[in-house]
Ligand SMILES: O=P(O)(O)OC[C@H]1O[C@H](OP(=O)(O)OP(=O)(O)O)[C@H](O)[C@@H]1O
Protein backbone atom coordinates (compact mmCIF):
# COMPACT_ATOMS: atom_id res chain seq x y z
CA UNK A 1 0.00 0.00 0.00
CA UNK A 2 1.02 3.61 -0.51
CA UNK A 3 2.83 5.38 2.32
CA UNK A 4 3.95 8.94 1.53
CA UNK A 5 6.45 9.20 4.39
CA UNK A 6 8.17 5.97 3.37
CA UNK A 7 8.43 7.17 -0.25
CA UNK A 8 9.87 10.50 0.90
CA UNK A 9 12.42 8.71 3.07
CA UNK A 10 13.52 6.52 0.16
CA UNK A 11 13.93 9.54 -2.12
CA UNK A 12 15.92 11.41 0.50
CA UNK A 13 18.18 8.44 1.22
CA UNK A 14 18.72 7.20 -2.34
CA UNK A 15 17.78 9.73 -5.01
CA UNK A 16 18.32 13.32 -3.88
CA UNK A 17 21.77 14.66 -4.82
CA UNK A 18 23.20 18.15 -4.45
CA UNK A 19 25.73 19.62 -6.89
CA UNK A 20 25.79 21.27 -10.32
CA UNK A 21 23.49 19.58 -12.80
CA UNK A 22 22.23 20.23 -16.31
CA UNK A 23 18.65 19.07 -16.77
CA UNK A 24 16.84 17.56 -19.77
CA UNK A 25 15.48 21.01 -20.62
CA UNK A 26 18.98 22.53 -20.59
CA UNK A 27 18.24 24.35 -17.34
CA UNK A 28 20.92 24.35 -14.63
CA UNK A 29 20.11 23.09 -11.13
CA UNK A 30 21.78 22.73 -7.74
CA UNK A 31 20.00 19.44 -6.98
CA UNK A 32 18.88 16.36 -8.87
CA UNK A 33 16.43 13.56 -8.17
CA UNK A 34 17.67 10.26 -9.58
CA UNK A 35 14.26 8.64 -9.76
CA UNK A 36 15.58 5.31 -10.99
CA UNK A 37 17.25 4.77 -7.59
CA UNK A 38 13.69 4.43 -6.28
CA UNK A 39 11.75 2.99 -9.23
CA UNK A 40 14.32 0.19 -9.61
CA UNK A 41 14.12 -0.63 -5.90
CA UNK A 42 11.53 -3.27 -4.95
CA UNK A 43 9.87 -1.34 -2.13
CA UNK A 44 10.24 1.98 -3.98
CA UNK A 45 8.48 0.69 -7.09
CA UNK A 46 5.73 -0.88 -4.99
CA UNK A 47 5.06 2.42 -3.18
CA UNK A 48 5.05 4.41 -6.44
CA UNK A 49 2.79 1.91 -8.23
CA UNK A 50 0.20 1.80 -5.44
CA UNK A 51 0.34 5.58 -5.09
CA UNK A 52 -0.33 6.02 -8.80
CA UNK A 53 -3.11 3.42 -8.79
CA UNK A 54 -4.80 5.36 -5.96
CA UNK A 55 -4.87 8.45 -8.22
CA UNK A 56 -5.68 6.72 -11.50
CA UNK A 57 -8.98 7.70 -13.13
CA UNK A 58 -11.03 4.46 -13.26
CA UNK A 59 -11.93 5.16 -16.91
CA UNK A 60 -8.30 4.91 -18.03
CA UNK A 61 -7.54 2.00 -20.38
CA UNK A 62 -3.75 2.24 -20.43
CA UNK A 63 -0.79 3.88 -18.67
CA UNK A 64 2.48 4.78 -20.33
CA UNK A 65 5.18 7.38 -20.65
CA UNK A 66 8.51 8.45 -22.04
CA UNK A 67 11.30 5.90 -21.87
CA UNK A 68 13.34 5.23 -19.87
CA UNK A 69 12.11 7.02 -16.76
CA UNK A 70 8.57 5.73 -17.20
CA UNK A 71 9.54 2.14 -18.07
CA UNK A 72 9.77 0.59 -14.59
CA UNK A 73 6.81 2.67 -13.40
CA UNK A 74 4.54 1.33 -16.15
CA UNK A 75 5.53 -2.26 -15.35
CA UNK A 76 5.04 -1.68 -11.62
CA UNK A 77 1.56 -0.20 -12.07
CA UNK A 78 0.48 -3.11 -14.28
CA UNK A 79 1.73 -5.62 -11.73
CA UNK A 80 -0.06 -3.83 -8.88
CA UNK A 81 -3.22 -3.54 -11.03
CA UNK A 82 -3.19 -7.27 -11.75
CA UNK A 83 -3.42 -7.91 -8.00
CA UNK A 84 -6.72 -6.01 -8.14
CA UNK A 85 -8.03 -8.03 -11.11
CA UNK A 86 -7.68 -5.00 -13.39
CA UNK A 87 -7.10 -5.47 -17.14
CA UNK A 88 -5.20 -2.18 -17.45
CA UNK A 89 -2.75 -2.01 -20.38
CA UNK A 90 0.66 -0.36 -20.63
CA UNK A 91 2.73 1.35 -23.32
CA UNK A 92 6.17 2.88 -23.69
CA UNK A 93 6.99 5.93 -25.79
CA UNK A 94 10.37 5.94 -27.50
CA UNK A 95 12.50 9.08 -27.40
CA UNK A 96 13.88 8.16 -30.82
CA UNK A 97 12.45 5.90 -33.47
CA UNK A 98 14.25 2.60 -33.90
CA UNK A 99 14.82 3.01 -37.60
CA UNK A 100 13.95 -0.62 -38.30
CA UNK A 101 11.21 -3.16 -37.60
CA UNK A 102 7.83 -1.48 -37.15
CA UNK A 103 9.53 1.89 -36.52
CA UNK A 104 6.86 2.78 -33.94
CA UNK A 105 7.20 5.48 -31.28
CA UNK A 106 4.44 3.94 -29.13
CA UNK A 107 5.08 0.34 -28.08
CA UNK A 108 2.63 -2.01 -26.43
CA UNK A 109 -0.95 -3.31 -26.74
CA UNK A 110 -2.60 0.13 -26.49
CA UNK A 111 -5.01 0.93 -29.34
CA UNK A 112 -6.18 4.18 -31.02
CA UNK A 113 -9.29 5.49 -29.27
CA UNK A 114 -8.21 4.38 -25.80
CA UNK A 115 -8.16 6.75 -22.82
CA UNK A 116 -4.66 6.92 -21.36
CA UNK A 117 -2.63 8.35 -18.49
CA UNK A 118 0.98 9.50 -18.89
CA UNK A 119 3.32 8.63 -16.02
CA UNK A 120 6.65 10.27 -15.13
CA UNK A 121 9.26 10.00 -12.42
CA UNK A 122 10.18 13.70 -12.29
CA UNK A 123 8.44 16.70 -13.87
CA UNK A 124 10.48 19.88 -14.31
CA UNK A 125 9.32 21.84 -17.38
CA UNK A 126 7.00 19.04 -18.49
CA UNK A 127 8.67 18.95 -21.92
CA UNK A 128 9.41 15.22 -21.87
CA UNK A 129 5.85 14.28 -20.97
CA UNK A 130 4.47 16.75 -23.51
CA UNK A 131 6.51 15.02 -26.22
CA UNK A 132 5.12 11.65 -25.04
CA UNK A 133 1.60 13.15 -25.10
CA UNK A 134 2.10 14.44 -28.65
CA UNK A 135 3.22 11.01 -29.84
CA UNK A 136 0.37 9.18 -28.12
CA UNK A 137 -2.17 11.66 -29.51
CA UNK A 138 -0.72 11.22 -33.01
CA UNK A 139 -1.20 7.48 -32.48
CA UNK A 140 -4.88 8.18 -31.76
CA UNK A 141 -5.26 7.94 -27.98
CA UNK A 142 -7.03 10.39 -25.71
CA UNK A 143 -4.73 11.64 -22.93
CA UNK A 144 -6.75 12.32 -19.77
CA UNK A 145 -4.19 12.37 -16.95
CA UNK A 146 -0.53 13.04 -16.21
CA UNK A 147 0.86 11.48 -13.02
CA UNK A 148 4.35 12.15 -11.70
CA UNK A 149 6.20 10.89 -8.65
CA UNK A 150 7.75 14.30 -8.01
CA UNK A 151 6.96 17.78 -9.27
CA UNK A 152 9.99 20.07 -9.07
CA UNK A 153 7.51 22.98 -9.36
CA UNK A 154 9.31 24.60 -12.28
CA UNK A 155 6.41 25.10 -14.66
CA UNK A 156 5.41 21.61 -15.81
CA UNK A 157 2.27 21.30 -13.68
CA UNK A 158 0.91 24.62 -14.96
CA UNK A 159 1.61 23.66 -18.58
CA UNK A 160 -0.31 20.39 -18.20
CA UNK A 161 -3.26 22.05 -16.49
CA UNK A 162 -3.39 24.88 -19.05
CA UNK A 163 -3.64 22.21 -21.75
CA UNK A 164 -6.56 20.59 -19.92
CA UNK A 165 -4.85 17.52 -18.48
CA UNK A 166 -5.57 16.38 -14.94
CA UNK A 167 -2.07 16.57 -13.37
CA UNK A 168 -1.19 15.05 -9.99
CA UNK A 169 2.11 14.27 -8.29
CA UNK A 170 2.74 12.06 -5.27
CA UNK A 171 5.39 14.48 -3.95
CA UNK A 172 6.64 17.98 -4.63
CA UNK A 173 10.08 19.38 -4.04
CA UNK A 174 8.66 21.29 -1.07
CA UNK A 175 8.27 17.93 0.71
CA UNK A 176 12.09 17.95 0.87
CA UNK A 177 12.31 21.49 2.22
CA UNK A 178 13.51 22.85 -1.13
CA UNK A 179 12.00 26.11 -2.34
CA UNK A 180 11.32 26.07 -6.08
CA UNK A 181 12.59 28.90 -8.28
CA UNK A 182 9.98 31.13 -9.90
CA UNK A 183 8.20 28.79 -12.31
CA UNK A 184 8.86 29.81 -15.89
O1 LIG B 1 9.95 17.92 -17.22
P1 LIG B 1 11.21 17.92 -18.03
O2 LIG B 1 11.86 19.29 -18.10
O3 LIG B 1 11.03 17.31 -19.38
O4 LIG B 1 12.29 17.04 -17.24
C1 LIG B 1 12.00 15.83 -16.64
C2 LIG B 1 12.45 14.64 -17.50
O5 LIG B 1 13.86 14.45 -17.31
C3 LIG B 1 14.11 13.10 -16.98
O6 LIG B 1 14.32 12.33 -18.11
P2 LIG B 1 15.69 12.28 -18.90
O7 LIG B 1 15.60 13.17 -20.10
O8 LIG B 1 16.85 12.51 -17.99
O9 LIG B 1 15.71 10.83 -19.51
P3 LIG B 1 15.71 9.33 -18.98
O10 LIG B 1 14.38 9.08 -18.33
O11 LIG B 1 15.85 8.59 -20.26
O12 LIG B 1 16.85 9.14 -18.04
C4 LIG B 1 12.85 12.65 -16.28
O13 LIG B 1 12.70 11.25 -16.31
C5 LIG B 1 11.77 13.36 -17.04
O14 LIG B 1 11.35 12.60 -18.17
Ligand SMILES: O=C(O)c1cc(=O)[nH]c(=O)[nH]1
Nearest residue numbers: 023024025032033122124
Ligand atom coordinates in the same frame (compact mmCIF):
# COMPACT_ATOMS: atom_id res chain seq x y z
O1 LIG C 1 14.72 18.09 -15.31
C1 LIG C 1 15.33 17.02 -15.38
O2 LIG C 1 15.93 16.62 -16.39
C2 LIG C 1 15.38 16.13 -14.18
C3 LIG C 1 15.43 16.63 -12.92
C4 LIG C 1 15.52 15.74 -11.85
O3 LIG C 1 15.58 16.12 -10.67
N1 LIG C 1 15.55 14.41 -12.11
C5 LIG C 1 15.49 13.94 -13.36
O4 LIG C 1 15.53 12.71 -13.57
N2 LIG C 1 15.41 14.80 -14.40
